[in-house]
Amino acid sequence: MTSAPAGYRVVEIPESRKDELLEVDHLAFAFEPDAETSAQVPMTLEWDRTVGVEAPDGSLAAVHGSFRLVLPVPGGSVPCAGLTWVGTRPDQRRRGLLSTMVDAHFARSLARGEPVSALYAAESAIYGRFGYGSAAQNVRLNVPRGAALRPVPGSDALGVRYEKLDPDVHGPLVQRVHVAAGAGRPGWITRDTDALRRKHLADPPAWRDGAEPLRVVTALDGDEPRGYALLRRKEVWTDGQPSMVVRMHDLAALDAAAAHRLWSVVLDLDLTSVVETPMLAVDDALVQLLLDPRGARPRVADNLWLRVLDVRAALTARRWSAPVDVVLDVQDARLPANAGRWRVTTGEVGTDGTWDARVEPTDDPADLALDVRELGAAYLGGRALGALGQAGLVTELVPGTLHRASTAFAWPLAPVCSWAF
DSSP, X not given: OOOOXXXXXXXXXXXXXXXXXXXXXXXXXXXXXOHHHHHHSOOOOOGGGEEEEEOTTSSEEEEEEEEEEEEEETTEXXXXXEEEEEEEOGGGOSSSHHHHHHHHHHHHHHHTTOOEEEEOOSSTTTXXXXXXXXXXXXEEOEEXXXXXXXXXXXXTTSEEEEEEOOHHHHHHHHHHHHHHHTTTOTTOOOOOSHHHHHHHTOOOGGGTTTOOOOEEEEEEETTEEEEEEEEEEEOOEETTEEOEEEEEEEEEESSHHHHHHHHHHHTTOXXXXXXXXXXXXXXXXXXXXXXXXXXXXXXXXXXXEEEEXXXXXXXXXXXXXXXXXXXXXXXXXXXXXXXXXXXXXEEEEOTTSOEEEXXXXXXXXXXXXXXXXXXXXXXXXXXXXXXXXHTTSEEESSTTHHHHHHHHHOOSXXXXXXXOO
C-alpha cells in the first residue's frame, strides 16, 4: 500500500467540489467543453465513489472515481469497480499520486465487496504495473458501401424503422435490447444508472464534427424491436460525387437475423461510401458475415483492462469450459492477500456443459506460476494462458498443466464491452 506523499492526503470529493474536480480533469486531459455541451451531457460520477488527493494547500492535485458495475464473466457475473476519471494536474505529476489513488481504489473496492476492477486505459502502458491485464479486445471496421454479406434466414422478414433519435422515446428500447443482446458474452457491461444511459444518447453539436444528429435504425418483428443501430452521416462530396461517411455510434441485436437486417440497411444507405463501425467484439456477427472481411480494413485495439482484487472470490464467480485441478502460484506485489498458491478444482458438469470450481489456498506444490496481471488477462476467457506461456508470462512448473488450465479458462464468445466508461 502506497502512502500519500508528505503533506498530501486522500480525500472523498463531495458534489460541492464538482468545479474543482472538473478543473483537474480538464487540465489533465487537455479539453474544456463549451457551455452548451456541458448543459446537455450529464455528470456520470457517483459522488460516494469519487476520491482525490489534496495538495498541502488544500487544493485538489489528482482525482478519480469508480462506477458500481456488474461484470459479466464466463457463465456468471461479479460485482466490479469501474475505475474512471483518473487524472493528475500537470504541475503535480511525478509525485506518486497515481499510486496513492490506485491503492485507495483497491482498498475501497475490496471493502465494498467488489473482487475485480475494470477500466479503459487512456494510455495502455500505464496500468499493467498496477496488476491490470488486457482482458478483452475490440475491432473497428471501415466497410465499403454495398459490401456483401452471407445470407441469414429470417433477415428479410424483419421490418425496419429509420428515425431521428429521441432519447425519451428510444432510451428504454436501447437499454432493453442492449442488455438482452449481450447475454452470455463476458465483459458486456450494461449501463445501469440513469446518468450513464442519458450520456450514451447525448448528442451535443460539438460531438458531431459537422455530421448530422444521431439517427436510430430499429429492426422489427412486427412491432417488437429485435435490434437497433445508432448512427450519423457526414456529408462529403468528392469531384461532384456523393461519398458520405456513416459513423456508427452503437449497434446491438438479439439474434443473427436482426444483426444481418441492420447491417444490410446501414451498408446500403444512399449517397454514402463507407461505414465506420463502433467497437465490436473480435468475433462479432459482422466479422463472420462479411464476404470480404479484408476489404473492411479491421483495426484491433485493447478494450477492457481487468484487475483481480480477490483471487478466491473472482475465480469462484466464473464457470469453466473443461474440468481441471490446478495449483496456481500467484504473484501480487500490491495486494499480499492474493499472493501465494491457490488450488482451482472443478466440480460436476452443469446442464450447460460448463463446470463450477472450488478455489482454496494451499501449501501443495504449484503447477503454474503467474503474476496477477496475467490472471486478469485470462479471466474473461479472451486471452489464452497457453499464449501467455509462450510469451514467457506464465511458467509451467508441471508438464501438461498449462494446456489443461488454458482449455478450462477459455470461453466460446470473445469478451468485449461495447461502450467506454
